[in-house]
Amino acid sequence: MFRLLIAFLLTIGTVQIAVAQTTDDGAATTDERTSTGGATTLEDILARQRGEQVDKSYRSDNTGQGNAEGLLGQLGTRGVASDSDVYRALRYGSADVTVSSKGPAASVLIQDGGMWWLNFRTGPLRENGTYVLGGMLIILLLFFLIRGKIRIDGEKTGRTVTRFGGFERFGHWLFAGSFLVLGLTGLLTLYGRDFLIPIFGKEGFATIAQGCKWLHNNLAWSFMLGLVIVTVNWIAHNIPNRTDLRWLAAGGGLFTKGSHPPAKKFNAGQKIIFWACIVLGVSISLSGLSLLFPFEMPLFAKTFSAANATGLPQLLGLNLPVQMSPQEEMQYAQVWHVMVAYIFIAIIVAHIYLGSVGMEGAFDAMGTGEVEEQWAREHHSLWLEEVQEKEASKATASPAE
Known part of the structure; x- marks a missing residue:
């Protein structure tokens, strides 16, 4: 009996100690963080695991x-x-921090502000960009299944018309070829870890990634040179006019067989693609140069400062930073670079489709520079008339032999 009483008292004492420890622990978690030197609490950890924002x-x-x-x-x-x-x-x-190197970013050892960039780049940016590219591919597939290949409706004449000269085609292919490599290497950089590491392993992917980086950095100069050549060659032919309105009203004849609205050397659709290439090309080139030379070409702090001066960001509830470290400049430039690239690639994919398998005779314009006369009559009738008038005037001015 005495032993049972002692065991009972020990049990009661153990329970009381446990309750006291639990109470003390609970009180500790409610203490101010300053009393613990700013330690993270269990609630902070659980909140982060739930995906909640932690102050x-x-x-x-x-x-x-x-x-x-x-x-x-x-x-x-x-x-x-x-x-x-x-x-x-x-x-x-x-x-x-004291460092031996005196570079602009050498003293920044840990940049906590870059976490938003990492999360945005691997999350919403890549996810929405995938929707843009996938959506364009689905649209083109549906268009092909419904409309089919756009054929030359009239009887072919067997005669050709020179549409683009050698220098025009050189500028186009320099611009287009470099863009395709830049787009491919950029997409491999964004998605390669997911698809290439399981195939080639981490070391193999590292080699591929380094090659992509080298190509991306160096072919950027070819892209910018091609952009300049394309702009100089064709900007005069891409000024909008009233003919473009009629072309747009008819849908360019893309959705109706036998419909061929008149157009000059470039129709309204081609002009839209041209100006998109110019605007997006300049924008992506500037952000690319900022990434290559972040200390010499910081863009976003100055851009945000000018934007804040207008008062528009404040109306939208935005607080754009006007002082940034080189790392922050590169993060904003990279995000903008990728956003523009997604839109650019989607537009060029549509252009490639119509210029190759989507339309009969279209590839010849950039392949050989010569197009079937009937193709020119159906798709660029006003331009064909101008070419024929020039040829007729030359023939008249030349003395007969």
């Missing part, structure tokens, strides 16, 4: 030594700075 000010504002006087004499040569204090100060940019 990090208790860490970013707590990187000094004022919260660590109680540690004096306990950390040896570190003084009052523990590993956590040092890493936190480095992460939030309050550490007194």
Whole structure:
């Protein structure tokens, strides 16, 4: 009986100790973080796991030594700075860093602000960009299944008309060829880890990624040169006019067999693609140059400053930063570069379709520079009339032999 009484009392004592510890633990979690030196709580960890936004000010504002006087004499040569204090100060940019290299970004050892870029690049940016490219492919497939290949309706004459000269075709293929390689290497950079590592392994993918980076950086110059040549060659032929309105009203004849609205050297659809190439080409070139030379060509701090001066971002509830580190400049430039690239690739895919399998005789214009006369009459009748008038005037002016 005495032994049973002792066992009962021990059990009661153990339960009381456990309850007391639980109460103490609960009280500790409700204490202010400042009393623990800014430590992360269990609720912070659980909130991050749930994908909720966590206020990090208790860490970013707590990187000094004022919260660590109680540690004096306990950390040896570190003084009052523990590993956590040092890493936190480095992460939030309050550490007194001295480096031997004097580069503009050398003292930035950890850039916590880049996490938004990483999450956006691998999340919404890539996801929505995939929808853009996939949506364009689906549209073209449906168009081909419903409309089929656009054939030459009239009887072929067997005569050809020179549509593009050698220099025009050189500029086009320089621009187009470099764009295709840039687009492919860019997409491999974005998606390659998912699809190529399982096939080639990490080392194999590393080699592919390095090759893609080299090609992407160096072929950018060919792309920009081609853009200049294309602009100089064709900008005068791509000024909008009233003929373009009639062409658009008729849908360019793309959706109705036998419909051939008149057009000059470039129809309204081609003019839209031309100006899209110019605007997007200039934009993607500038962001690319900013990525290649981030210290010499920072774009976004100045751009955001000019935008803020208009007051429009404030009306939209945006707070655009006007002071950025080189890393931040590169992150904004990379995001813009990829956004423009997705739209650019989608447009060029549609252009490639219509210029190859989508329309009979269209590829010859850039392949050999010569097109079937009946093709020219159906798709660019006003231009054909101009060419024939010039040839007739030359024949009249030439003396008969």
